[in-house]
Amino acid sequence: MQGWSKAGMASKLFDRLRRSIFKEGELSSETDRTDDFPESSELEDDTDCVSARLDGTLCFEGDAVLESEDAGDTSGPDSDSDLFGESLDNACSSTDISPMVPSPKCSDMTTRQLQENWRSSRTRNTPEKLIFEVTDASVVHETNSKYVLYTIRVIHSGMFDKTPAVITRRYTDFERLHSRLRRRHGDEMEAVYFPRKKLRKNFVAETIAKRSRAFEQYLSHLHSLSDLRTTPTFLEFFYLSDLHAGQMLMRVGRCQEALGSFLNALRLQEKLGCNQLLQQNHFQRVHWFFTLSALVSCFQDLEQLSEAQEHCDRALQDLAPSQEALQQHQLHPLLIPLLQSNVRLSWKISKDKRHWEALYHEIQDQGIDIGNQPSLKEWLIKESIEDSEGMVRVKSKSEDAL
Structure with a gap:
């Protein structure tokens, strides 16, 4: 009996000590969060941005422009490094978002939205979801210009796709698509944001990686909107250049290349x-x-x-x-x-x-x-x-x- 009481007392003391430590740790994390972990505030902004994106709004840039003293990144007049600025500091930038677990307060809402989308997709005839994945981004040097060429693979989601399709596009191609869609479908494009150009550092690895992610999300967002994914402007962005290239190859007798x-x-x-x-x-x-x-x-x-x-x-x-x-x-x-x-x-x-x-x-x-x-x-x-x-x-x- 005495042994049991000692064991019980030890268990109670250990439990009390554990609760005390947990409480102190929680308090210290709340008081020191701003000073010791400045990235935590950005993490909260990112989860809010994920929630906003699921609601149909993408945010690719803020108002600030990240400037650089690196003069080596300037390029010719036909390059992708003129005029526009893209913020890499904005916490709501979709290019900053990486796969992570959302905060508890928004995870319930996200799960509920996903469940509703899944149920509704089973009750109506919705198109198959596509994944737009940037698999390569290479810097191309021409006589008077330099630009980044993005290779994007288009595959069906949720299944093994035996016939993936590939496109290669540069920033100006995306910019032209965005301009045409805004001109023809202004109301539907109100909630669609486009990754802006930067004054400098367009060709550093970090910028290319962030912009690759932005283009993936940009295409996914457009395809998620029923009024936009069936428009000729959106569809032609993907396949029309292949038709032109194939016809040119066919005209000179290069049928094997044209076939591809x-x-x-x-x-x-x-x-x-x-x-x-x-x-x-x-x-x-x-x-x-x-x-x-x-x-x-x-x-x-x-x-x-x-x-x-x-x-x-x-x-x-x-x-x-x-x-x-x-x-x-x-x-x-x-x-x-x-x-x-x-x-x-x-x-x-x-x-x-x-x-x-x-x-x-x-x-x-x-x-x-x-x-x-x-x-x-x-x-x-x-x-x-x-x-x-x-x-x-x-x-x-x-x-x-x-």
């Missing part, structure tokens, strides 16, 4: 859901069928006939006209060249071609001249690929060298 550009463009269009917007968006329809037709032509030239026929069949499934359109001779200009290619390809690989042969003969019976049509490759080479603003991109120096 067109395949990447197709993957980007698929991930962004362009094939679901064919009836709503004229430019998505034009670009989608150009991509599929270009793949047919490249695969044919490379003697990959099964792949060519597969993409040809895929295009024709959406291009096949209704009886009313057929009677009124309202046919897509690619329809006849694709039909001719599909019949030949199907014959070569011993695949059933009766369905498309029947449509081909039906077009003939309507009195439509099918003999005076350009070949698929001729049409692709001559076609001008315009963006949604009616602009045809000017050739770059690298394309002139092809």
Whole structure:
């Protein structure tokens, strides 16, 4: 009995001592927080910024501009280091945010929001979430300028993506996208913030790393907004340069290289859901069928006939006209060249071609001249690929060298 009482007293003393130490530590941390741990206040600001971002608002910069005495970072007039300033001190800068556990007072709210988003996504047809990941950022030196080229991988979230797509963009490309979106969709862009340029230190590793993170979050934010992710301006930012590059390579007979550009463009269009917007968006329809037709032509030239026929069949499934359109001779200009290619390809690989042969003969019976049509490759080479603003991109120096 006496042994038990001694053990009980020891346990009570230990428990009292533990509570006392914990209380003193808590008090000391509260009184010394500002002096000993100045980064703690920034940590609180960061968690608030995470909460704000989940509510649909991103913050990439503050009002202050970080200046540097390092004159070695200045560059030519075409570089990415002019005019604008980007704050690296602002605690709410998304470029300063790193993966961390949010403070207890906002963690409940974050969890609740995530649960609501998860439940709502199961009850409505929402597009698959995409991840935009900067995998490389390299400094490019040209004759009169220097800039950073960011390599961004676009993948589906929550699954193993066998066909990731990649784009390379510089700061001015992002800036042009932001300017066009603000001009066309000002109301929707009110809550979207853009990482500003700096006067100096644009090419140091820290700035490049922070800006890479900012661009990831910028694209993710745009894609999260339903009114913006389906706009031609946003979609064309990803795939249109690949179409231009592929067409230039095709024109000089470099089909193997052109094939890579067109395949990447197709993957980007698929991930962004362009094939679901064919009836709503004229430019998505034009670009989608150009991509599929270009793949047919490249695969044919490379003697990959099964792949060519597969993409040809895929295009024709959406291009096949209704009886009313057929009677009124309202046919897509690619329809006849694709039909001719599909019949030949199907014959070569011993695949059933009766369905498309029947449509081909039906077009003939309507009195439509099918003999005076350009070949698929001729049409692709001559076609001008315009963006949604009616602009045809000017050739770059690298394309002139092809």
